Amino acid sequence: MQYFTFGRNNHATGMTHPALTKNKFLLFWRRQISAIINAGADSGNTPKNKRTRVINISSLIAASLVFFFGGGLTIFSGSLAILYPAVPETLMFTGAIWLNYKRKYFYSALLWHMTFCTATLIFGIMLSTVIDATHMAGYLIGAPLLIFKQKETKLLAACVTCSILALVGIELNNNLHFFQPLDVSTTLYPVFRVATWLTVILLNVVVILFYLQQNNLLIGKLKQANAKLNKVNKKLAKASAYKTVYVNETTHELRAPLNALYAISQLLDDDSITGEDLQKMHKSMGYSISHALEIINNVLELAKIESGKTVPLKIERMVIRNWLEDITRVFTYQAAYKKVNIELRFEDDLPSEINFPRVQVTQVLNNLLSNAIKFTTDGSLIQVSAGCKGDTWFLSVKDNGIGMNKVTLEKIFVPFFTSGSNNPTGTGLGMHIAKKITERLGGSLVAESEWGKGSRFTASFRLNMEESPALSPADDPSSLIHPAKVLIIDDDFMGTHYYSKILGKMGCVVSVAYTGEFGLRAAELHRPDIVIMDMSLPDKNGKELLQEFKRHPDLSNIPIVFFTGSQLAEDQETAMRLGAEEYLLKPVQVDAINRILSKYAPEQ
Template identity: 35%
Template sequence: MDQFCGDDPIAYIYGTHPVKKLVPPCVRSNIMKLFQPLAEIISFGSQNLAEEQQQRIRIINSLSLVTALLAISMGPVFYFITGKLQILVPALIEGLSFFFVIWLNHKRRYEAASLCMMCFQAVWAVYFGVLLGTVIEITLVLLFMISATFLVYKKKRSILICFCVTAGGLLVTEAFYFAGWVRPFVFEHNTTFIIRWCYILVILSLNTICILFYKKMTNGLMLTLKARTLELEKANQSRKVFLQETSHELRNPLNAIFGIVQLMQMDLKSGKISATLPSLVDSLYSASFNMREIINNVLELSRIEAGQLDEVRYRKMDVRKTLCNIANIYEYVANTKSVHIDLIFSEALPEKVMTDETKFSQIINNLLMNAIKFTRPKSDIAIRAGVQGMEWYVSVTDQGGGIEQDKLVRIFEPFVGEKSSFIEGTGLGLHISKHFAELLEGNITVECRENTSTTFTVYFPLSGSDTTHPQASPARPHERKFSSKTVLVIEDDKMNQVILKNFLLNSGVRVLTANNGVEGLTMAREQAPDLIILDSHMPKMNGRETLLHLKNDPGLRRIPVIIASGDAFTETAAGFMREGACDYVTKPIEFTALRLVLEKHLTGAESD
């Protein structure tokens, strides 16, 4: 049997300390029944408060309860010994006054309760000190009040009031002693001895409670400090791993980009185009795309760890169209490994589902990017969407040979990943995908066929989805030319201007450029464009201010505005959308995604 531990009786009163097995069950049950009413009284008024405030209220209630019980029990004893009603009646009133303090806490009048307790202690100490004279040592009560002050009060003003009350009580008592205004009772030697030791017992009881509470608070602080130290050590280690992994993963695609660009420069200087140029361009695109994904995942992880949970914005989404768009974007990356992406839709899949399209897209982006990394060259990746029971699902299957069992059990933890040529990752994608899936009230699973394939499946509730089914799956989006359309690019970075201008010119668009918001507004008023691509960070007038002016101008407010920003955080995009932007693309801009945005706003396609 275990040793009975009596080092924390306060915990027994609260009912939080386990009663040790040395005590027989029947005795243990009686002990708990005895302390249960006391625990309830001590907890009066402490519900639904912060832990520190609960602790202070319990201290006040405990001191008040003990003082009240001692006064009510000792009063009759002293009356029996001395026969003085001047002791009995005030003692009973004293007991009732401290029950009144507990009642004040029960009514959540905390400040009044704490001040009343200290004032009552001082008043009754002075009364009995004057009445009994040197039979009792009033200074013991005053010393107790000083020690209790730091447990009961936190504000300097309250501590100062307590010291003033204590000092005032001491001065009043000494004045009565010195002036002899009231003649103290005189008792026989034996009676005086009993009264003196009963009073010492009272003081010891009150000080013991203070010491036990102080010990409990100190132990709690030490445990919190140890836990916080362990958390900081773990966070510091995680930060080291985070920096090491991130710097390594960024350096690899950056090395590929840097090396490929140098090879292309050498070709240009030599005046002849190498036969390997097309494959180099594909590799350059793949490395750049991968680097962008790494940065996005790092940013998302930092937000998750900071507790910045995105608000979920449910709306109806055409799941087929969304998956086609995502597959179309990633087809370019897959081509660098001669990998083909197959889309397979179940007939039972609703035409539209209720979800947050942004978070859903991030989940599928991460799953598809992982599949491209680890699948075999010249293989297929299958994206399947369908219905299973009361859930709809999307699965992504690669032909990468499966995952080892030891990695499979912790595959959704951050920094768990493998290497695949220069297409690498921090191992954050699956961790973030799981977080977003749970945020959307779904879940994500993984299945492996040994030496063959890996399938990640994400499930979502089917409630709120459109039960109608389309007759045929939509075809992949095809490129469209935007002849006779004019797009105004408001961008302060010259390189970004050149890149966007070349892309738009190749799409048949007439392009206007402005270096800041002021120039952009002037140009838009002179030559009303069909669409505006607006940078969010610019000198003179930033994107938010420019958007506000555009939407307040009757002649410009109907022009679609696309925000282009390096800020990938969802709340930033949501803020611009609320202020009137039609769409939001993040830098570096993926042209396939931008083409879909242009099709939506320049060809009159409706956004669902």
């Protein structure tokens, strides 16, 4: 029996497998060639890396061809004249690789191209009877234009000039015969021509591959840029859609209080309406106006919520029955157009007063009532119920419309979803807004529906919300009188008239100017304690006028307060930076005016 132990016997006898020796040899030269090709490559600069490698590869190819073909042709021809330029050119190509290794990229590129030009000129003259050196014209001129960047003007100019001079030199010598070509045997003509073609082809292949890589790199970057642009476009389209929907939703929500105001204005022409009915209508008008302002502010607040900017909630203690009656009274005028009645139902366990954020819960109920009126059948009944379940209280709105199928019910809270032909004017955001606000308050909004039997929406909220701190009567600015001199600069004639009336009731002496120029003159004449101005005036904007006040030696210390309709954040930021004390959006509430007077009016 024979035993064979592989490996150990070989080492013992000092034998090496031929295939292993060959592999080590190939691996060694592969590493050496890789080191030469990557000499000076910068890992942080991909375009420069590729250019460096192209110069190294083409220099290695050219040096090898010049050295070996030069040596071989010298042997075949028996003339040392070919070897004399071949050796220094080989060293020059090697020098280009060495300069890359030393990070001298500009000088490496210059030496690389000048060596090619020199080699073309010398061999083009020496071997003019055998080869046509103008075959190198495309490479000499095209390579710099493809490899170097357009902004490298000095390098490009030097390389192109060198290329042209080399080709012109060859052509002049061919015609004027400054130098005589070598006398080469005709039997060697095929060898020289093959060597020339091989050199030209290899060098052009290297440059073309570099160009294709660069082209692919640019295409990749272009695709990435297009992808980013598409993402930006989608975001912009989504933002535009949100903007449109917010505008539509605001106008949609405003219809309820505006319809109420319109109906009341029509009824006021009836002389038979007096006494208690007139008082109720006056109260409804006030509530409708306040309601319209709350809708606008709430839509803006929701936009902030969508962008991740939360707004503090104001928890108020409300008499729930009175609050519900006020809201349904506003929608009664809207429901009357469809001959729809709104019925209020209060569960026995419902407390008389509940703490909750009035503005936000009102927004939820408004959406539910608007939706119910829109979808209920003419002449039907809408039921609004309020009650308690454990530690929560709820609002339920039931209509007698056509109801929803399963698919619509599943998507009813999805933003921008509408029920098609059943809701031609809807924005598809009302229910989404209601659910968003409800969830933000720690509650829930549930939809129940059956096709042909109407729908019920139930919003639930926590009972134990802590009431926000309120002003004590002693600190309430509305109870104070402010005998201050106030200058209003605004071209809104109706607005300034009513603000003047309000300020007058508070004990102020009011002056009015309708342009910035007259406002400045009035301030110089009356020296007001407070100036209220608009951002947009007929002759100049409020920021310019503010700067004029701050530069004026006698007016610079007067507090400037903006009452304006401009909601642009940059306007507010600029106004405050330029020295404005306050920036309030119209219409300004009476308590805000009182607060301003309490803060900036001189003490008596």
